[in-house]
Amino acid sequence: MQLSRRALSVATGAAFVVDVVVAGSIYYVGTHSKKDANVDEYESVTSDILTCCLVRIFVFPLMAGLSFLVYKRTEASSPLQQFRQAQESAREVVSNGTNGDLRVPLAEVPMQAVNGSAGSSIVSTSSCEKSAFEMNRDHALLMKRADRRKEIIMLVLFAISTGMSFYNGIKCIVYHYDPRFLALQGTLQALTMVMINVEYFMLKNLLNKFTEEQGELIPHIHMHPLFFETGLKCHGCDVCGDQMKGPHYIAYRCRTCDFDLCPRCYKQKDKHSAKGFGARSVRRDGEQITTWTYFKRIVQLSMEFWPTLVAAVTCLVVTQGLQIFAPNVQGSIFDGILAYLKNPENGRSKFEYAMLTYVIINVLQGCFSGLKALAQELVQRRMACSVRLKLFASVVRMDISFFDTMHTGQLTSRLTNDASTWISGSAMPWSNSGLLSRLLLGWFEHSVSLSRLAPDNPDVKQ
Ligand SMILES: [Zn+2]
Ligand SMILES: [Zn+2]
Incomplete structure (x- = not known):
């Protein structure tokens, strides 16, 4: 699901072309x-x-470009960036300089120092490491500032796109459609609204892609890149379990999941005997684990109990559908009361009919939401059971060296706490009634607004 920069740029360009064609x-x-x-x-x-x-099509890319420029300018003033560039150019000069004049007496600084392993006990390299740490810290702070500046510009762009959405939305409603091209005009106007939002989010994605920082990937310790960060008070190292130490509370943090690595463990990252070495999380075939992978796995796992799952989803859809239908019936109850006040003979039956429908809807809603809860609980429990069995089976089959470097407590906690946290999180897609109801509601509103625009609607003729 990870698009390359090139593919993303092409897709963004295509969105703008589609927008122009639609307009x-x-x-x-x-x-x-x-x-x-x-x-x-x-x-x-x-x-x-x-x-x-x-x-x-002029303002959006211009603003995104400005945001990118501001980010890059801020980044260029980082001491770490300047240091890296100096090192790069020094290397180039050394490799190109066949005649002695071009040689620059820039010493090759060990890269380990740049990657920042602060708090060393080795006296000879301590000053070098200290400055490397300061450089890393300044860089981390500066990148935060650059990110903030970038976000501010994108916020302005978001305001502009929202304003345009508003304008086009109002236009959609008040526009006098030609009855011959009603469907075409309606679809095109709706597409404009979609394109405004698509353009904004694609530009934002593209910008994030071009300004993303390269973290350090240590595949035998963690599956995602780690970033040097400061100020992580109350964070614990996920390998040795120690709390981060003051005054700077440095850690190497994963931005995808909640993983922290303390500087001490970072320094021992290449030692085979170090704690956490066996916890390699990258698969042997090199597949990166992303949010999409997690989602696919959840679906795969839940497919084992598909009949219960289908029942749960069906009940969810029915409950949400009834919930959307209920206000309509409430409205007809009021209509019934008004009709009764105007004409007591005919109005009464209308009111009674509306009340009966309302009661039936409520009873059905209660039944289906009960069934939904039951089915969800069943799916969750079965999933928990199967996950724990699978996890235990793979832990038992691990190499003996894995148990040398892994804490027993961590394994137990993984089987109990982590598994249950994971299960409660992975049940989300199946129980996210809010999302589903919003989708249904959107569809319902859309059809209502379309029917209002239909030429045979008495509202329009008035
Ligand atoms: Zn540690
Ligand atoms: Zn991670």
Whole structure:
């Protein structure tokens, strides 16, 4: 699921092209549809959508580019960056300089010192390591500032895109559609809204891709790159279990998951006898574990109990559907009361019918949500059981050296605490009723708004 920079750039460019095509089509269809003379200009004109789109395709990349420039300028002032560049150029000069004049007396500084292993007891390298640590710390702070500056510019861009979304959204509603091209015009207008958001998020993704920092990957200790960070008070090392020490609370932290490595363990990272060495988490075939991999695994695991899972999802859909339907019935109850007040004979039956429907809906809702909870609980428990069995089976089959470097407590905690935390987290996709109801609600609202626009609707004719 990780796209390369090139693919992402192409996709972002394509989004802008699609946007221009959509806006152009709206303009073209708009000029060829028939106009009512008595309609307000704002409600019939389409050139503003096209102008908006043209402004967008210039302003959006410009702002993103500005954000990138600001980030890079801030990054260039980092002492660590300057040091790396100096080292790079020194190496180049040494390798290119066949005549003695070009040789620069820049000593090759050990890379280990740059990677920052502070707090060494070795006296001879301590000053070198201290400055390396300061450099790393300054770099970490500076990168945070650069990130903040980048985010501020992107925030302005977000405000602009939200403003455009608002403008186009209002336009969507008040626009006088030609009955002949109703579906086409409606779809195109909706597409504009989608494209504004797609463009913003793709640009943001692209920017993040181009400004992401390269962490250090230590595959035999952790599966993700680790980043030098300071100020991690109350964080514990995930290898030796020690708390981070003051005054700077340095650690090598994973930005994907909650993994910290203390400087002491970092220094011993290449020793085979060090704690945590056997906890290699990268698979032998080199597959990187990402959020997508986790999701795929959850789906795979839950597929073992698919009948229960299908029942859970069905109950979830039904419950959410009923929840969306309920306000409509509540409305008709009020309509029934009003009808009764106007005409006591006919109104009563209407009110009774609405009340009966409401009661049935509520009973059904109760039944299905109970069933949903039961099915979810069953899936969760079965998953927990199967995960623990699998985990135990693989731990038992590990090499004996794995047990030399692994804490017994960590293994026990993995089987009990980690497994249950994981299970409660992985049940999320199946129980996320909020997300589902929002999707259903969105679809419902969309169909309601479309039906309101239909030419045979009495609301429109008035
Ligand atoms: Zn440690
Ligand atoms: Zn991680």
